[in-house]
Amino acid sequence: MSAESICLFAAIVAIMLLRLLPAWLWPTFTSDAGFHLLMRREIRKNGFRVPRKLEPCLFDERVTYPWLYHQLIAFLPEAWLRRLPALPSAIIDGLHAVLAYWGGAWLASTLGHPAAAARAGFWSAIFFGLNPALLAHGMGPRAYEVTPRPLGEFFFSATVMAVVWAVSGGGWGGWVMAALAGGLLLLSSKFAAQVLVFIIALLALVPGFHAVSGVLPGAFLAAMVLSGDRYWEVFQGQRMFLCYYLQIMQFSYSFVADRNRWKEVREAWGALRRNGFFSGEFLRALAKLYATNTYLLMLVRGAVFLV
Numbered sequence: 001m002s003a004e005s006i007c008l009f010a011a012i013v014a015i016m017l018l019r020l021l022p023a024w025l026w027p028t029f030t031s032d033a034g035f036h037l038l039m040r041r042e043i044r045k046n047g048f049r050v051p052r053k054l055e056p057c058l059f060d061e062r063v064t065y066p067w068l069y070h071q072l073i074a075f076l077p078e079a080w081l082r083r084l085p086a087l088p089s090a091i092i093d094g095l096h097a098v099l100a101y102w103g104g105a106w107l108a109s110t111l112g113h114p115a116a117a118a119r120a121g122f123w124s125a126i127f128f129g130l131n132p133a134l135l136a137h138g139m140g141p142r143a144y145e146v147t148p149r150p151l152g153e154f155f156f157s158a159t160v161m162a163v164v165w166a167v168s169g170g171g172w173g174g175w176v177m178a179a180l181a182g183g184l185l186l187l188s189s190k191f192a193a194q195v196l197v198f199i200i201a202l203l204a205l206v207p208g209f210h211a212v213s214g215v216l217p218g219a220f221l222a223a224m225v226l227s228g229d230r231y232w233e234v235f236q237g238q239r240m241f242l243c244y245y246l247q248i249m250q251f252s253y254s255f256v257a258d259r260n261r262w263k264e265v266r267e268a269w270g271a272l273r274r275n276g277f278f279s280g281e282f283l284r285a286l287a288k289l290y291a292t293n294t295y296l297l298m299l300v301r302g303a304v305f306l307v
Contacts, residue, residue: 004118007122008098008101008121008122008125011097011122011125011126011129012094012097012098012125012129014129015090015093015094015097015125015130016090016091016093016094018130018135019086019090019093019135020087020090022086023084023086023087023090024083024084027082027083027084027085028085028145029145029146030145032145032146032147033085033147035065036069036070036073036146036147037078037081037082037146038054038056039054039065039067039070040070040074040078041074041078042054042055042056043067043070043074048071048074048075050063050067050071050230051063062233063230063234064233064234064236064237064238064240065190065234066148066186066187066188066190066234068148068184068187068188069088069151069152069188069189070148072088073088073146076088081146085145085146086145088150088151089145089147092150092151092154093129093134093150093154095154096150096153096157097125097128097129098125099154099157099158099161100121100125100127100128100129100157101121101122101124101125102121102161103157103161104117104122104124104125105117105118105120105121105124106165107120108120108121133297134150134153148189149189149191149192151188151189151192152188152189152191152192152193152195153189153192155181155182155184155185155188156185156192156195156196156199158181158184159178159181159182159215159219160199162174162175162177162178162181163178163209163212163215165177166178166211167208167209167211167212175211175214175215175218176218178212178215178218179215179219179222180222181219182216182218182219182223183218183219183220183221183222183223183224183226184222184223184226185219186220186222186223186234186235187223187227187234190238190241193238194242196219197216200212200213200216201213220235258292259292259293259294260294261292264288264289264292264293265289267288267289268282268285268289270285271284271285271286
């Protein structure tokens with residue numbers, strides 16, 4: 001085994017431990033995790049095949065939620081998931097780190113620095129694994145819980161990397177890989193699907209990336225083929241949820257309604273004017289502003305860290 005392989009293996013182990021140790025010491029479950037475990041259990045009972053109906057669901061038994069994550073974790077014993085809820089996320093992020101390594105190494109070689117490819121790949125994996133946005137607990141990807149979001153993020157990265165490869169001369173092979181990864185994403189996570197639509201729409205405006213607009217219909221077609229047309233019900237379920245969110249949930253659900261308000265900005269500014277920068281009142285108001293403003297969270301956890 002080469003020194004590069006040893007370093008990459010050590011990085012992956014460290015990345016996984018950063019997700020496993022907190023979950024081992026403080027296992028956390030939410031109502032979402034309960035649903036994910038239920039869906040996993042029904043798939044396992046059905047011989048690892050996705051059932052047509054979720055019998056324990058009271059109001060709507062149709063399977064309208066992306067199921068690929070649940071189908072994969074069905075192979076893990078439930079006792080493991082109850083004791084170590086971050087286990088699937090740690091495994092997925094370990095694979096994601098390998099993907100980041102390949103992406104960094106490929107980019108260095110493409111830019112004319114093949115000698116630095118291994119080093120660039122290694123640091124790409126490290127920066128990915130240590131990104132605070134992926135380690136934060138209770139918000140965002142929620143790496144410490146049973147959640148399909150890390151799997152959606154993995155396929156999102158794979159889709160974007162395939163797009164960049166296709167645009168850089170990868171040809172039809174890159175576009176096919178992008179569509180396939182996008183299809184797997186659609187079968188994995190509703191949140192990742194929304195991000196994919198948003199980012200692809202932005203990329204299509206960038207000179208040289210106009211062809212990326214074909215990834216969305218390609219991903220939809222791939223999801224339909226891979227699921228035997230069952231993705232259509234997932235698509236309809238997501239459409240209904242977005243309508244409900246737009247009309248009701250964004251106003252009535254405090255966790256969402258209390259985000260990005262000017263109220264916290266005014267409170268922080270008022271505390272600063274009254275008591276100064278180092279006052280307890282201002283620091284508390286600033287902490288509240290940070291915790292409830294998704295734009296600040298994105299900058300601090302994502303952009304600033306990467307810079």
